Amino acid sequence: MNIPEVDVHAVPDDAFLLDVREDDEWHAGHAPEALHIPLGELQARVEELPKDAAVYVICRVGGRSAHAAAWLNAVGRDAINVGGGMQSWAFAGRPMVSESGHEPFVA
Structure with a gap:
């Protein structure tokens, strides 16, 4: 399966960024403008994503x-x-x- 992929440096500053990690990972640290939808909820919440713009997906x-x-x-x-x-x-x-107010990190 050929899935389009970019390096983090190639993600535009105004990109629609979808974070599919779990809640504890999200709370520890995430990109400021990202939308959080855990992978297990994605099918049920797909309508929250734009239909007319690229979605950059991160975990x-x-x-x-x-x-x-x-x-x-x-x-x-x-x-x-x-x-x-x-x-x-x-x-x-x-x-x-x-989300905790502490220094963000990748959990």
């Missing part, structure tokens, strides 16, 4: 987001996997926030 290292991107593309959405996930995002120094 911790890229596995879950690749599955999500593949499914989204199969149902007619334009989805792109973010290679390396939030680990690469943090390593690249891209902005992060936490």
